[in-house]
Amino acid sequence: MTDIVDAESLSPKRAQAHALPGATHQTSVYVYEAPVRLWHWINAAAILVLALTGFFIGRPLPTMPGEASANFLMGYIRFTHFTAGYILAIGFLFRFYWSFVGNFHAKQLFRLPLNDPEWRKEVLFELRWYLFLEKRPKKYVGHNPLAQVAMFIFMTLGLTFMIVTGFALYAEGSQRGSWQDMLFGWVIPLVGQSYDVHTLHRLGMWFILTFIIIHIYVAIREDIMSRQSIVSTMISGDRTFKDDDPD
Amino acid sequence: MKPTETFYEVMRRQGVTRRSFLKFCSLTATALGLGPSYMSEIAHAMETKPRTPVIWLHGLECTCCSESFIRSAHPLVKDVVLSMISLDYDDTLMASAGHQAEAALQDTIERYKGNYILAVEGNPPLNEDGMFCIIGGKPFVDQLRHAAENAKAVISWGSCASHGCVQAARPNPTQATPVHKVITDKPIIKVPGCPPIAEVMTGVITYMLTFDRLPELDRTGRPKMFYSQRIHDKCYRRPHFDAGQFVESFDDEGARRGYCLYKVGCKGPTTYNACSTVRWNEGTSFPIQAGHGCIGCSEDGFWDKGSWYARLQNIQQFGIEANADKIGATVAAGVGGAVAVHAAISALKRAQIKRQSVAENEENV
Structure with missing residues (x-):
């Protein structure tokens, strides 16, 4: 289970619990490796840029004055969107690769232990915790099971959807026969036509923005209310626990 | 039965000069993106090949495809291509009517079995056994199936035949259905547009008649030479x-x-x-x-x-019309509101737990 400190994540150097000054004794576990943390923040920045530029591709800014030859605003916005898209896509591929070579927690984003009855019970437990039905939260080294489900749906599936539809739309500009068209050209005929793919891609943006609202809120809330660190963990990689009680 | 005439013979019979004929060939080569060297090839094919008969059917449609077609820019196209194909069967343009017309259709099907091109303008409605479109006393869908059986290939003229167009728009009471969903065993070329551009229509026909093969099609069956780029x-x-x-x-x-x-x-x-x-x-x-x-x-x-x-397009679910931004902003606002409420309850709960533990501590002291 995820709430048991597994051997992999306890590298000898890191295993030593930092004894912090204060009344309670705090333990710390190295959870998120540097590539995972780096990916998290690059991905977050890419999403921010993509959502902002994407919004203004669908609803352009007010008209620029002067000659057409003196302006390239829409061109720059689209260029930024495409570049951020490439960064996100390459980062996502790297993150998928890292789920094979990284530690136990690096795998959580891509694999749900749906067959594990214990895990399914924990999902329900977490649901009750968020509905104020449980008094005391549990300790988790990695994602809590409910968070893992949310991550999988919003990020793994959501980003895959955005990358696939995004490259399908990009292929329209890069023309027939381009590698984008060879790899993703099937999307538009599958959906029906180009206009629908644009719409789905825009709905996808709102889907991910909705996730960001939930994600930031829950991260801060759990940082305060749960028994482990959340926000600082994605910066330092270390998860500290606020008490030494078991479970 | 005398051998079928070539295109060139038909053209000359119609009073077209050789000079005009060659101009048509070079124009067509350019329109098809084939390059100047193909001009002589087109001319040679037109001079030597027996013309391929075309049957032109009309289902649920507005005839805008035909209207576009007969306004093709180059006068030769309307004089030559149109007269050649209307010779066989086109119930809107042919001189004969009634039983005579239906007999002409049957005659063409039998004479050129497996050799003619079936051009379909409009589409068949399938609801009520196809009763919403009757041709010669029979549902159009029957005529379509019958004519397609022995066709070499099918051309879906316009958005009606290719996609369904206005008669297939929501809620599509007659269940108008594009041709490729009815005829599934023949090569189908879609030439969408409402109407398609005249030069595109004649270009497609000329290509097929000249080279005896289908133009290169994209993933959805449209000729690549005209439909591979966006407006x-x-x-x-x-x-x-x-x-x-x-x-x-x-x-x-x-x-x-x-x-x-x-x-x-x-x-x-x-x-x-x-x-x-x-x-x-x-x-x-x-x-x-x-x-x-x-x-x-x-x-x-x-x-x-x-x-x-x-x-932004309308997304119609549960009868409510909205676009992606309206839906997205509503969901985001809803989630944001839920987050605010949840945060407030969390803060209250936390304060309550703190008070309790303080009270407990005091009791213990």
Whole structure:
């Protein structure tokens, strides 16, 4: 289970619990490796840029004055969107690769232990915790099971959807026969036509923005209310626990 | 039975000079993107090959495809191609009517079994056993199936035959169905557009008759030579799009200066057609050049995507109309509200637990 400190994540150097000054004794576990943390923040920045530029591709800014030859605003916005898209896509591929070579927690984003009855019970437990039905939260080294489900749906599936539809739309500009068209050209005929793919891609943006609202809120809330660190963990990689009680 | 005439013989019989004939060949080679060397090949094929008969059927349609076709820019096209194909069967244009016409159709099918091209304008309605479109006393869908049985290939003229168009728009009471969903065992060339451009139509027919094979088709069955790029890709107003210069309303300064029509709902960026290169009416103009956005008439289901003057399409679920931004912003606001409420309850709960533990501590002391 995820709430048991597994051997992999306890590298000898890191295993030593930092004894912090204060009344309670705090333990710390190295959870998120540097590539995972780096990916998290690059991905977050890419999403921010993509959502902002994407919004203004669908609803352009007010008209620029002067000659057409003196302006390239829409061109720059689209260029930024495409570049951020490439960064996100390459980062996502790297993150998928890292789920094979990284530690136990690096795998959580891509694999749900749906067959594990214990895990399914924990999902329900977490649901009750968020509905104020449980008094005391549990300790988790990695994602809590409910968070893992949310991550999988919003990020793994959501980003895959955005990358696939995004490259399908990009292929329209890069023309027939381009590698984008060879790899993703099937999307538009599958959906029906180009206009629908644009719409789905825009709905996808709102889907991910909705996730960001939930994600930031829950991260801060759990940082305060749960028994482990959340926000600082994605910066330092270390998860500290606020008490030494078991479970 | 005398051997079938060649194209060239038909042309000469119609009074076309050799000079005009060669001009037609070079124009066609250029239109098809084949390069000058193919001009002689087209001329040779037209001089030597027996012409391929074409049967032209009309289902649920408005005849705009035929109207477009007979206005093809090059006069030869209407004189030659049209007269050649209408000789066989086209119930709108042929001289005969009634039983005589149906007999002509039957005659053509039998004489050229497996050799004729079936061109379909419009589509069959399937509801009520096809009773919404009756040709010669029988449902059109029966005529279509019958004629397609021995056809070499099928051309779906226009958006009706290719996608369904207006009669298949929501809620589609007659269950109008595009041709490729009824005829599944023949090669089908889709030439969408409402109507398709005349030069595109004649180009497709000329290619097939000259080279005896189907033009190269894209993933959805449209000829690549005319449908592989969007209106947007070749639009002469594209520099204004890249510059971020848009018409905000149809009477503003931007409209007078010919800025990009994207913000007033131009569907050029999502529409595959040749309007911005071939243009209409002998290359005179096309909608965007006239100051109106593209309505995307050659795209599947273009009637059901909301306003022609809006950039974001309507999404109709549960009878409510909204666009992606309305739906997205509503969901985001709802989630944001839920987060705020949840945060408030969390804070209250936390305060309550703190008070309790303080009280407990005091008791213990």
